[in-house]
Amino acid sequence: MPREGKLDRPPDLPAALKEAAIAALVAFGLFVLLIGIRTDQGPTGALVFTTRFGALAAIVAAVFVATALRALFWRRIVLAFGSVAPIPIKRSAARLANYAAAAFLGFALLVPIVFYGNRYLLDLGILIVTYTMLGFGLNIVVGLAGLLDLGYVAFYAVGAYSYALIAQYFGLSFWICLPLAGLLAAFAGILLGFPVLRLRGDYLAIVTLGFGEIIRFVLLNWQSLTGGPNGIPGIPRPSFFGLPFNASEHGFAATFGLHYSPTHRIVFLYYVILTLALLTNWVTLRLRRLPIGRAWEALREDEVACRALGVNTTNTKLTAFAMGAMFGGFAGAFFATRQGFISPESFTFTESALVLAIVVLGGMGSQLGVAIAATVMLGGFELFREFHQYRMLVFGIAMVAIVIYRPRGLVATRAPSVSLGKPKDISAAAVGDARTETPA
């Protein structure tokens, strides 16, 4: 937080240079071995190294300049743009968000029509909506109930493998398998949640992480059921309520008198996942108005107070967990049918971290925020495809920066649905104060 008294002070050049010199020295120490020297396996198999002092010097110089500029001008920037804390919630902003959401939804609905000929964009659209749906699902757990789940991908995996295995062994269709996959994922959520939900926040995070990894290891090693690292190929594609997407005379195209085109299926898949995502969104919005949704939000704000008021915290958490898991399972079943092939490779911790980042960036609890964050993030990944080795690096840095500068999300805020008294402007400092000083 800016200290008022110091704001009008002129920039202090020697102090800034000293700070920059120290930062540059630290940067030199950090990067001298890992950036300055590159190790590779030589022709004999032994490691050889090459030096990259140019890159090292460039990074150190960049740190020096950036720190000096920050020390000189940061306060002025803060002064010019007001606080770096989130913009206060205003009624007009809320209405704007409604318009934005409507526009966003309209655009999402029109995507297959506008970009009909562009397979690449349609696939990207499906990917973005899939992650939006995962974000919505995780948002119930993290955003509403305030439970940090680092193993969300486990439920995604359960859903995908449920669909793949049921379809393979029992020959049931996608539309029958979809609810089953959701049920099984919800069951997995309850199975995990029941014993661990008594744990406090960060322990819970680690346990869910462990659960995610256990599921992946089991998928990898239970070769007779899951095919191990080779995965499950040939998962049946969805049909249009019984009409397959192929060139046969009983196919979708022939029935409706259209020329057969493989794009039909892509468009269909797009609308399937969009419907699922909207369903998730709708259910979440409705649940927030039910007593259980209120209990989730209360739980997020203050668990001890919640317990004192007689909320059964374990059951409340469990429903959030199961609900989030179920939507993860739906998304997983969709993923399996879209890919036609699944393997444990697709369900690593990185995937959980990506969905979590979408939720965090979107402003935990905000639905529109999640949708925008998913679009920005996956769109960004595609835009900077050639820099793909840097993308996780940038994404990690973004995650840290957002939590520090915009702890309540980049795009939106997450005010409780109801609260006593006026909603306050919320910044990191105010959150800290509220936790210690105001009675819950």
Place this chain on the structure above:
Amino acid sequence: MEYFVQQLINGITLGSIYGLIAIGYTMVYGIIGMINFAHGDIFMVGAFLALIAFLVAVAAGVSSVPLALFIVLLVSMALTALYGWTVERIAYRPLRQSFRLAPLISAIGMSIVLENYVQVAQGARVKPLPPLVHGGYTLFEGNDFAVRLSNIQIIVVITTIALMAGFSFVVARTRLGRNMRACEQDMKMAALVGIDVDRTISLTFVIGAALAAVAGLMFLLYYGVVDFFIGFLAGVKAFTAAVLGGIGSLPGAMIGGILIGLIETMWSAYFSIEYKDVAAFGILIIVLIFLPTGLLGRPEVEKV
């Protein structure tokens, strides 16, 4: 029986490495009550720094292996400590007043950053190092099975014991240790009686990172390969060790580490090697459910 003794030796060696990492988790948790999710990756960075420092030392003409290892130990401890300090300064300190899960999310981001930074800077392939410390002793033989204790195992265990003893002394007897214990009990009160809380927390991270660097070097010597992903599993196992021993307790971290090392080795030896990592995660879950305070931990009082 011989086989069992051999696994016991291997398990204790592995457990010592986990114990060294676990200290970093347990200390940070003790003082600021957060899980430093990036600590496993600090360990990985330490291993890489040791590897590169060794190559440079050899290229610079240091021909004696013990001397080279000593230099490598100092360099990697110092530079890894710098990483620990920087991570705390950048990613955790600004969040001390923020909402409950903020530091953990930031730590996850930092862990992703460190992993991918090393991957970008040094490549994704595993880095092999030929064995540097040879030899060992055959303790006894029987049933066509010789129980061996290699020199590297001796080095790992002795270094760990020495560091543990030194570190326990620091915590119990020095001014820094007293400050650390004061911050652990009540940070506001500690600040009121004139303890520089920020500095104490920074030093905690520095010490934790330096110990992780030692663990990184030991890992490098023991296994002979490192890659950018070793921090994840090692981190989770070390965290399990810290929880098992009772988080916040130093001897607990060591005991937990050795137990986890033993369980992992025995599991691979007698059950299945594929599921050894599942065993580690399973133990974590079981311990958290049935023994959340760990073996030596104090029950946590929830304050409003």
